[in-house]
Amino acid sequence: MPRHSKPRAGSLAYWPRKRAKRIYPRVTAYPETEKAKVLGFAAYKAGMTHVILFDNRKDSLTSGQEISVPITVLDCPPLKILGIRAYRETTKGLKVSTEMWTKDLPKELKRKLKIIPKNEKLPEEASRIALIVSTQPLLSAMGKKTPEVFEIGIGGKDSKEKIDFAKNLLGKEISIKDVMKEGELVDAIAITKGKGMAGPVKRFGVKTQSRRTAQKDRHVGSIGSQTPGRVRWMVAMAGQLGFQKRTEINKRILKIGEKGEEVTPKGGFNRYGIIKGNYMLVEGSVPGPTKRLIMLRLPIRPGRVKLIVPEIREVVK
Numbered sequence: 357m358p359r360h361s362k363p364r365a366g367s368l369a370y371w372p373r374k375r376a377k378r379i380y381p382r383v384t385a386y387p388e389t390e391k392a393k394v395l396g397f398a399a400y401k402a403g404m405t406h407v408i409l410f411d412n413r414k415d416s417l418t419s420g421q422e423i424s425v426p427i428t429v430l431d432c433p434p435l436k437i438l439g440i441r442a443y444r445e446t447t448k449g450l451k452v453s454t455e456m457w458t459k460d461l462p463k464e465l466k467r468k469l470k471i472i473p474k475n476e477k478l479p480e481e482a483s484r485i486a487l488i489v490s491t492q493p494l495l496s497a498m499g500k501k502t503p504e505v506f507e508i509g510i511g512g513k514d515s516k517e518k519i520d521f522a523k524n525l526l527g528k529e530i531s532i533k534d535v536m537k538e539g540e541l542v543d544a545i546a547i548t549k550g551k552g553m554a555g556p557v558k559r560f561g562v563k564t565q566s567r568r569t570a571q572k573d574r575h576v577g578s579i580g581s582q583t584p585g586r587v588r589w590m591v592a593m594a595g596q597l598g599f600q601k602r603t604e605i606n607k608r609i610l611k612i613g614e615k616g617e618e619v620t621p622k623g624g625f626n627r628y629g630i631i632k633g634n635y636m637l638v639e640g641s642v643p644g645p646t647k648r649l650i651m652l653r654l655p656i657r658p659g660r661v662k663l664i665v666p667e668i669r670e671v672v673k
Contacts, residue, residue: 371589373559374596376547380504380649381601383545387656389511392521394487396508396653397535399430399636400496401546401646403625407610407637410667422669427610428642429619430650432634433495434529436462439488440522441507442478454478455488458527465490467502478523481515485522489530491649497629504649511654532612532634539665541606541658545651546644550599560592606655608639610666621673637671 386395406426411418439457443450454476461472468490487510490503512518536542556562557574565573579591587593613619616631624630627646642650 375599376601381545383651386509387654392512392518394535395511399432399650401648401650402429402431402628404428406672407668408670428638430636431496431631432532432636433492434531435489437525441486442482443484445483460527464501468505485510485518539663540609541655543605543653544607544642545603548598548600548602548643549645551597554597555594556592559597562592602643610637612636619671
């Protein structure tokens with residue numbers, strides 16, 4: 357009889373499994389666009405609920421019916437454009453060339469940055485142009501003053517066009533409606549919920565031992581062969597679980613609104629509060645717990661998807 361094999365239950369798609377360096381991620385890859393435009397945004401995760409919507413997608417199995425769809429509610433206060441960063445191509449990859457900062461810096465920025473770099477003249481051509489932005493948590497229900505500072509890429513193929521586009525935004529605010537639209541797809545990048553130390557059963561999904569085993573039940577039966585005389589890195593072992601950078605692609609935007617009370621339940625979201633201003637409803641779930649900063653990026657692998665604005669009948673609070 358032929359031997360039957362069972363693939364391992366745990367995934368080695370992400371390795372090593374260790375804690376992220378900071379609580380909000382760095383986005384290094386962006387899609388290519390023809391014209392200069394902002395390629396990302398950031399929002400705080402408020403919570404989850406579901407909506408009743410009319411399925412107007414022709415290829416869907418539930419086309420023409422009212423369906424219940426789980427959603428994630430994101431609080432989207434405007435982002436402040438602090439500066440422009442230019443990169444140059446070197447033999448060791450992209451390196452920061454120059455930076456230009458606005459003169460009107462918010463006073464809360466002193467809580468995050470101790471030293472503000474000096475303004476420099478931007479080059480006429482650069483390998484990459486990025487915006488240096490900060491969040492405004494005072495406009496959300498976060499209840500904190502310290503903003504997050506990070507980069508957002510700018511699309512386009514002409515370097516001069518991207519520099520002029522970035523200079524026009526310097527010192528201003530951008531909202532979620534300036535970057536994304538309803539019905540579009542978006543990539544959600546965030547740091548997952550941290551769960552600390554975990555054993556191999558919970559961490560990799562290995563099979564538990566039977567009751568006849570003389571040793572522990574929730575452990576790996578064998579950690580390797582006699583040769584080579586070492587434990588290989590593929591063996592499922594106990595260690596850190598969670599608090600890792602994860603990316604979920606092609607999440608559909610169901611709605612972008614300006615009045616947060618439209619989707620906020622009575623008394624506010626659990627462990628978050630009341631959304632004060634702009635919000636966004638995303639189909640399905642996104643990585644990270646409540647209050648985590650979610651980095652939103654225009655889809656890098658959208659495929660052939662038509663822009664269809666969904667018809668929401670009711671938001672269940």
